[in-house]
Amino acid sequence: MKLDDVKNILIVGLGLLGGSYAKALTRNGFDVNVITLSQDDIDYAKAEGFIADGTTAVDPELIAKSQLIIFALYPHTFIEWIEQYGHLIKSGTVVTDVTGVKGCIVDKVQNMLPSGVEFISAHPMAGKETCGVRAADDSIFAKANYIVVPTNRNTPDGIRLCCDLGRALGFRDVSSLNTRQHDEMIAFLSQLTHCIAISLMCANGDPNLVRYTGDSFRDLTRIANINDEMWSELFLANREALLMEMDGYRDAFNRLYDTIKNNDRDAMREMMRLSSARRKTFNEGEKLI
Amino acid sequence: MKLDDVKNILIVGLGLLGGSYAKALTRNGFDVNVITLSQDDIDYAKAEGFIADGTTAVDPELIAKSQLIIFALYPHTFIEWIEQYGHLIKSGTVVTDVTGVKGCIVDKVQNMLPSGVEFISAHPMAGKETCGVRAADDSIFAKANYIVVPTNRNTPDGIRLCCDLGRALGFRDVSSLNTRQHDEMIAFLSQLTHCIAISLMCANGDPNLVRYTGDSFRDLTRIANINDEMWSELFLANREALLMEMDGYRDAFNRLYDTIKNNDRDAMREMMRLSSARRKTFNEGEKLI
16 A cells, blocks of 8 residues: 555544644645544544544544554553554554654554554654644654654555655655664653753752753753653653663763863863764754754 | 943954954944954954954053953953953953853952953853854844853942943843852853763764754754863863762762663652753743743
């Protein structure tokens, strides 16, 4: 199946990401239905015109008629949903997700789904500090990356469809990693940065700081306003890789600390030059935005 | 003397900050002259129309006719300049600076200047990842804070003039701290954040990371591209306060690390909620921008 052949898309979980997917896909001409917990959210999205319809029930007919099903749930909710209702998904359906960690998800879901149902996992690296469907906004995809995470059980067709979905959603870049590569990358680039921001905010409670805050502190801590339910789950779901990246970062921080403590200006400047050189390689990417 | 009474301003050091000051002050109708190292920089600034004139010589006449002198030099260069040429500054002149650390500067400079010359220190908390007069841009002041750092040797008139200068430059907020408060605040809000960004960039050299980088990592590491000459000097000039803030941050990071290592989700979520609550208090400030 190609994405062009898909008419009916089902989104399970109408939150920030599910809603943002719905907006982009409805605009692209797909018939988007949802299954989600809150009737209120469905009413809102219908009134706003970015879903065709939705239900709070796990409706077997709706599931059967959907050619592509996108799960936009927390990791454990996703697993539980597949355990309970996975058998309702018909052979020939393609299933994908938005889960931010993969090692603890992908094999499990592929094992549970009925034969003939292909699960091709993906991670849209986009988000916001707010949550819920009312914050849905598919413009966040334009400067974000979409990572497809296939296993050896995926087909070229399934992988292609998932890549095309990323492009249809409007992501700036679509690429592919295996589960281990994905989880290590996400541990460093996303989870560690959130750990840093949280630690920095927890380190100093002086309420007067606000007045003197400049851009660097604001930029660094923007992500410190964090959905604790979701992120604590994501951290623990990727615990080994995250602890490894935290160790590596802590070593670098301690090295810098020692250069200051020892008045070792040469070693300090060497770290600064390495940091600057590496950071400049990221500027190219910024120009793409 | 009031800022309204000032006609002739001398800026010593025409770099990013000196140039940005010159742009704002020339637009405000002041007669701005400079003393700086490079004739090329003077020619550029004159051609661009944001200085009246300049010289690479330490011109006693120019110094004598200037009612307000602004030093935009590295800390040690500032001290050396005052040691060598401070005696040329006439009684009645007001002197200020842009130095990012204060404890090692303010008393020293106040002690060295001739009697009748008032040094009122200030820290414009604005910057860029680029340096030099060609990067000068006074629009960076609009969302930045200007901190006046008086001692008990400053006069109400001198403090007022310096505050008025911050407003004339277009800073969003003008406030006042003593040297110890200033240096502690700067250690946490500015220097520690730069230490974090440097450490993060030094922790992982995988060149493939660029492709997967999202906003949070880019925001966190923008300041990792750092002027190593200037910042190593600033770090060492504020060593005690910086090491103290680094210790506090490291403790918080280690606490978070342990919650993950121990699968202690409750403690982890508690840190995330504290972090979120504190970060929200900074959002008000963002709205002001």
